[in-house]
Amino acid sequence: xxxxxxxxxxxxxxxxxxxxxxxxxxxxxxxxxxxxxxxxxxxxxxxxxxxxxxxxxxxxxxxxxxxxxxxxxxxxxxxxxxxxxxxxxxxxxxxxxxxxxxxxxxxxxxxxxxxxxxxxxxxxxxxxxxxxxxxxxxxxxxxxxxxxxxxxxxxxxxxxxxxxxxxxxxxxxxxxxxxxxxxxxxxxxxxxxxxxxxxxxxxxxxxxxxxxxxxxxxxxxxxxxxxxxxxxxxxxxxxxxxxxxxxxxxxxxxxxxxxxxxxxxxxxxxxxxxxxxxxxxxxxxxxxxxxxxxxxxxxxxxxxxxxxxxxxxxxxxxxxxxxxxxxxxxxxxx
Amino acid sequence: xxxxxxxxxxxxxxxxxxxxxxxxxxxxxxxxxxxxxxxxxxxxxxxxxxxxxxxxxxxxxxxxxxxxxxxxxxxxxxxxxxxxxxxxxxxxxxxxxxxxxxxxxxxxxxxxxxxxxxxxxxxxxxxxxxxxxxxxxxxxxxxxxxxxxxxxxxxxxxxxxxxxxxxxxxxxxxxxxxxxxxxxxxxxxxxxxxxxxxxxxxxxxxxxxxxxxxxxxxxxxxxxxxxxxxxxxxxxxxxxxxxxxxxxxxxxxxxxxxxxxxxxxxxxxxxxxxxxxxxxxxxxxxxxxxxxxxxxxxxxxxxxxxxxxxxxxxxxxxxxxxxxxxxxxxxxxx
DNA sequence: TTGTATGCGTTATCAT
DNA sequence: ATGATAACGCATACAA
Numbered sequence: 200x201x202x203x204x205x206x207x208x209x210x211x212x213x214x215x216x217x218x219x220x221x222x223x224x225x226x227x228x229x230x231x232x233x234x235x236x237x238x239x240x241x242x243x244x245x246x247x248x249x250x251x252x253x254x255x256x257x258x259x260x261x262x263x264x265x266x267x268x269x270x271x272x273x274x275x276x277x278x279x280x281x282x283x284x285x286x287x288x289x290x291x292x293x294x295x296x297x298x299x300x301x302x303x304x305x306x307x308x309x310x311x312x313x314x315x316x317x318x319x320x321x322x323x324x325x326x327x328x329x330x331x332x333x334x335x336x337x338x339x340x341x342x343x344x345x346x347x348x349x350x351x352x353x354x355x356x357x358x359x360x361x362x363x364x365x366x367x368x369x370x371x372x373x374x375x376x377x378x379x380x381x382x383x384x385x386x387x388x389x390x391x392x393x394x395x396x397x398x399x400x401x402x403x404x405x406x407x408x409x410x411x412x413x414x415x416x417x418x419x420x421x422x423x424x425x426x427x428x429x430x431x432x433x434x435x436x437x438x439x440x441x442x443x444x445x446x447x448x449x450x451x452x453x454x455x456x457x458x459x460x461x462x463x464x465x466x467x468x469x470x471x472x473x474x475x476x477x478x479x480x481x482x483x484x485x486x487x488x489x490x491x492x493x494x495x496x497x498x499x500x501x502x503x504x505x506x507x508x509x510x511x512x513x514x515x516x517x518x519x520x521x522x523x524x525x526x527x528x529x530x531x532x533x
Numbered sequence: 534x535x536x537x538x539x540x541x542x543x544x545x546x547x548x549x550x551x552x553x554x555x556x557x558x559x560x561x562x563x564x565x566x567x568x569x570x571x572x573x574x575x576x577x578x579x580x581x582x583x584x585x586x587x588x589x590x591x592x593x594x595x596x597x598x599x600x601x602x603x604x605x606x607x608x609x610x611x612x613x614x615x616x617x618x619x620x621x622x623x624x625x626x627x628x629x630x631x632x633x634x635x636x637x638x639x640x641x642x643x644x645x646x647x648x649x650x651x652x653x654x655x656x657x658x659x660x661x662x663x664x665x666x667x668x669x670x671x672x673x674x675x676x677x678x679x680x681x682x683x684x685x686x687x688x689x690x691x692x693x694x695x696x697x698x699x700x701x702x703x704x705x706x707x708x709x710x711x712x713x714x715x716x717x718x719x720x721x722x723x724x725x726x727x728x729x730x731x732x733x734x735x736x737x738x739x740x741x742x743x744x745x746x747x748x749x750x751x752x753x754x755x756x757x758x759x760x761x762x763x764x765x766x767x768x769x770x771x772x773x774x775x776x777x778x779x780x781x782x783x784x785x786x787x788x789x790x791x792x793x794x795x796x797x798x799x800x801x802x803x804x805x806x807x808x809x810x811x812x813x814x815x816x817x818x819x820x821x822x823x824x825x826x827x828x829x830x831x832x833x834x835x836x837x838x839x840x841x842x843x844x845x846x847x848x849x850x851x852x853x854x855x856x857x858x859x860x861x862x863x864x865x866x867x
Numbered sequence: 868t869t870g871t872a873t874g875c876g877t878t879a880t881c882a883t
Numbered sequence: 884a885t886g887a888t889a890a891c892g893c894a895t896a897c898a899a
Binding site: 246261264269 | 581583585806
Binding site for chain 4: 537538539549550552553554557581582584585586587588589590
């Protein structure tokens with residue numbers, strides 16, 4: 200049986216409302232009673248029932264987090280950032296994993312709505328319409344995708360892709376293959392647009408769009424042979440997992456990286472340093488992504504009238520490792 | 534403004550308690566009113582306020598999950614299993630990440646206690662005393678560790694280690710190095726015990742205990758040179774992350790795997806297939822681990838009097854990949 | 868079968 | 884500065 204405010208009041212010899220005040224607004228009670236209440240409360244191990252408090256204040260002290268797959272290192276990192284930042288702000292995190300099924304997200308969000316003050320959504324594949332609808336029911340901050348005018352923490356895909364392309368270009372690559380993620384994925388479209396836009400500025404550069412693949416290792420394995428057949432000397436993958444799949448397939452096929460083909464991933468997830476060769480990747484500090492989402496959400500929750508900033512673009516950073524090298528044609532005589 | 538039971542009652546032309554009953558115990562209302570209430574409730578998008586319900590029933594409909602690090606694939610997988618199983622059982626998951634700091638776990642658990650019906654703890658490093666103490670405040674199921682008589686989902690470490698050793702033994706290895714995790718880690722101790730126990734049965738087998746290391750890639754990197762210097766032909770790592778570190782360091786040192794040294798990890802996390810060479814590992818389906826924890830917790834929550842089973846040992850499974858091969862001494866002439 | 872009344876633990880409003 | 888009381892949204896014992 201947990202100890203309630205009533206218990207503390209009885210022991211401390213004060214009224215129940217004095218107990219509440221002593222904890223919530225210490226200035227409104229006399230120093231003596233304040234100390235008395237606080238000490239007995241601590242002594243009895245009193246912990247306010249947050250559900251009861253939320254019932255009257257209208258704030259639950261919780262924020263929701265919706266991810267497609269916790270085992271995906273990308274979302275694990277975001278979740279880590281969200282959890283950490285939320286805790287230090289005094290909020291608990293209610294977790295929802297849609298298991299890559301956007302149709303499940305609606306029910307999950309609606310189910311959480313009553314027990315959270317706001318929600319952080321990583322939903323790369325859900326259609327805009329349902330997101331808009333959910334935003335009516337609950338304060339929502341989007342991560343890594345944009346939708347209408349909803350508050351968003353996203354990344355500067357254009358700049359990220361530019362960094363990757365410039366890197367490959369400097370290495371002498373002129374023909375770059377693109378292995379995309381799901382067509383329904385918001386960032387797939389942004390990154391392909393960015394790639395076309397960047398390469399359009401240089402007539403020497405050619406992009407070969409190999410189409411859409413699953414955003415996992417399996418997708419990269421599927422795409423591997425297409426990359427080889429395309430004749431490209433470098434390949435840019437939708438994300439690191441896909442890049443891992445490419446590395447794996449290239450090894451099976453006896454294609455050397457980076458001697459024959461250079462590979463660049465996106466996200467820079469921790470295990471990028473574990474492959475052979477280690478993966479060159481453009482990434483952002485994903486944990487910060489989650490933190491930024493919480494910052495935005497909490498400022499929105501605390502003052503819904505004047506949203507300070509509805510949009511936050513995190514910048515990519517190119518991390519060059521072993522999977523990129525000079526284009527094979529760059530030094531024909533060597 | 535969310536729609537409340539009172540709103541539904543007004544529109545449906547019934548009392549508020551009839552609304553409550555129509556949803557909770559449909560048998561206790563007449564078919565007509567039941568249909569009327571249910572349809573208007575659905576039409577209005579009514580969602581019961583779980584916090585208010587919990588205040589009365591004493592059940593929150595939430596379960597807590599405590600992990601040391603969400604970015605660690607081991608715990609990510611467990612979390613995934615917990616979340617999935619909990620959702621299908623109608624429970625939401627409140628997440629807590631202690632960031633590898635056992636001293637933080639106490640406050641996190643106590644903070645969650647009032648908003649969860651029970652708690653699943655992955656706390657390999659917290660001392661028994663605090664776990665026991667927390668168990669007094671809240672129904673707790675432990676995962677991957679044991680403590681007193683508390684309900685536990687753990688693994689049959691003895692059998693897992695035996696499988697690994699038998700595999701190495703069959704390959705001709707006689708001297709096996711052990712790279713342990715933190716001394717405070719429960720499973721480190723179990724696994725070392727198991728290793729000694731298994732090898733004690735075979736006089737030809739020798740174990741070299743290299744001591745304790747961080748349970749991450751960094752720990753394996755630190756241990757790599759010690760393994761090489763030890764003269765062992767095979768090494769068993771505390772977990773896969775440590776094994777990855779060993780692979781990395783071996784590559785840097787020019788030690789070939791498995792030609793010069795065989796490496797076996799524990800856990801079989803997904804990325805074991807991504808290294809070069811792919812890692813041989815003894816693992817369990819970690820997602821099931823989380824699911825089993827939820828099963829145990831819920832049966833405990835629903836009927837605290839007769840705990841059906843307080844202990845559940847999941848069995849390891851050896852997955853042989855590329856990091857293990859014949860001992861170099863096994864065929865001296867080749 | 869249905870409605871009324873009470874209480875869960877807390878905060879907020881109003882007296883005192 | 885402090886206490887009594889209402890209210891949050893819901894479930895339940897009880898009355899009708």
